[in-house]
Amino acid sequence: MHCSVPYPADHPFPIENLPYGVFSTAQDPEPRPGVAIGDCILDLAALTRTPLFAESPVPAPVFAEVRRAGSRESVSNLDAFVALERSSWRAFRRFLHGILSREEPLGDDVLVPRTSPETQMHMPITIGDYTDFYASYEHAFNCGSLIRGADKAMQPNWRHLPVAYHGRASSVVVSGTDFHRPSGQILASPGDSQPIFSPCKRLDYELEMGFVSGCFCLSIGAQARLTWHHMQIYGGKATQLGQRLSPQQAQEHIFGVVLLNDWSARDIQTWEYVPLGPFLSKNFCTTISPWIVSMDALEPFGVGQYAHEPALLPYLEHDGGVNYDVDLTVEIKADDDEYHVVSRSSMKHMYYTLGQMLAHHSTTGCSMRPGDLLGTGTLSAPRPDGLGSLLEKSKLGREPFGLGSRKDMTFLRDGDSVRLTGSARGKGYTIGFGHCEGTLLPALPLLD
């Protein structure tokens, strides 16, 4: 497809991608929605002020007038766009293809340099609720084997339902946000009965994807051209309490996908998690990549879903459901100030599809809202070099490995940075996800 913004072949943000994010610049420090195209950002707020926007199927206030929920700052983000439905997202994508493929290039009034250090990325949406699944068979098997042995690795429920826990929305941050090593209760030695209060000694990452739900208003005609008023009335609706979605319905209400690092404090987790699950061990920081890749961009990279043995209950059957073949990489920067690859996996290693996870979430009638974030759980590949966490890679810390000049790597040390990247290839272009990156700062001093 022709694009008036030039970029080399294999660029992560070609015209076939068009991921959405929220950015600001030194010149205009107000965060606003944009679309990544080559090394530029198409400023959607600025675009609404040009004649080009006359043909947009989505009204201008969607990109320029929405307050950030939960705060009284009047910045704009992608909340209103995400709260539309798939027909609108598709229509807007066609509109973007149209204005980017014209012969006449777009001007500086709407194109901003993306890679300038003065361009900052922000949280793309206000997250309603955040839920994290545990959907990779390989990860569940690896963890179960390390803890209980290979013959008892899988819990009885795992092959029947997508296991998940509610996470913490307030501590989800955008790539580049550094954070302090958490402190909490841990056992100094495994058999101890009295815990100590200490900085976490087993800080881990988890290689995941996150997906964002859109509007659940099932009654709007697919072709309805939305006006701002229309959207205020019909758009941005949550499911009603008690409403249940099939995997097919659920799939239609997914806006897009990000990289997600569910940083985990393993020693805090081990002590606290019985019987109600992980709490403080996973609520201190969750990092997402700034660009949300749309389901329409991902669609060409669909591959078969897992064979489910035993068969799933009918409410979880996903006719036509697919996984997505997105290559994923984890890199760590440690003592020698260079990133080293520690794992290569893929988004296709999910036993349950995105639609199955979202449908299961709605089973009991839990209200799902536009802007909810759902994590897939750690995506480990069935290969020794495809492990999505240090817990697995270091075998619970028992088998240190080499990482550049560091010869005894197990868990993260202060100053270490972790970077997740993702890309889908093989159709003549690349769909990139950008970076999901964070640096571990030392623990804050203990209270007096």
Added chain:
Amino acid sequence: MHCSVPYPADHPFPIENLPYGVFSTAQDPEPRPGVAIGDCILDLAALTRTPLFAESPVPAPVFAEVRRAGSRESVSNLDAFVALERSSWRAFRRFLHGILSREEPLGDDVLVPRTSPETQMHMPITIGDYTDFYASYEHAFNCGSLIRGADKAMQPNWRHLPVAYHGRASSVVVSGTDFHRPSGQILASPGDSQPIFSPCKRLDYELEMGFVSGCFCLSIGAQARLTWHHMQIYGGKATQLGQRLSPQQAQEHIFGVVLLNDWSARDIQTWEYVPLGPFLSKNFCTTISPWIVSMDALEPFGVGQYAHEPALLPYLEHDGGVNYDVDLTVEIKADDDEYHVVSRSSMKHMYYTLGQMLAHHSTTGCSMRPGDLLGTGTLSAPRPDGLGSLLEKSKLGREPFGLGSRKDMTFLRDGDSVRLTGSARGKGYTIGFGHCEGTLLPALPLLD
């Protein structure tokens, strides 16, 4: 204290209480903040339009101009008021005492009949994140005894930290919201390996209190008189990622308390909860009472906290921490259309104080926001008539009990209603909480 609005002695909403809620009337269907006083509601949005408001220490837009986060409806609620700090809440309480204790009665322009069927209550705040604790020793002991026997009842971590899980904010509803019996995966018989999809057969309530956090901006001087602009800059702040609160600090940032029913699907819970905790079994509906009782109203009812044996780690010690002596009652309306008392407990049966729970939540640096809701967990009293759930009262369903004309009560049946009430007494007046009530509707039909 004199009050120009008349009410009988022992009324749940005397001038010493002044709980905050959001209401609407047939005449004015726009939800808006109000204060319960006797059988009236003082309409705070209307009050801002009268000369009386000139003396208010809180600016008018706090009650009249805030959008509901997560939605694009422009209704007002208590988000902005909750996002202030304790000094402002106290100053506004003094202001309310002043205008209510004048000789001259307030007029119909600001007083609305509270008990009229046309007066409806709404969600008082937009909940940021919802977390549920497990802080009653008696409840944890009872559940542990039923499942593992009395000698193994308590898990090793329970006496060291307030165990909790992240809940689902989107399905928290206000009293009076009926809901459908959830369906999900359960085991038809305990030893089965293949689950079935079925309406829940063990639907339970949980008698809890919820508490709401306010602003965490620790740097504003306690005497600062807030302007709207000031509040936009300094008010409504979350804790920074990594910031940790002591129990004493945390206590100062609690806005108030509600009754909370954490409806639970026990059979879904049993099958799904290993290893990540309860998920669908507790995310289909959580009911709160509409009136938030302030910590200032509760303060006279403080009683000693539990003796902690073994001693808590220093970060959890709460010097001067108290529990609150609030009588709690659970009633069920079943076959004979009358409410029958099934349990009498008290808010004082918490092993951990509210301050300890909130402080623990911040331990690893999890960002706490104004409007977060934290549940105490089921509050069972150390008496056979003080059990806060049907799981305990029916001994896992094994020991049916009489409930009016129903002689074989175990778990809830379609059409049953559950009502929680609470009141603090003994200082010459009553602090009431109103009702926390809901009716169980039949399960929705299964998908084709």
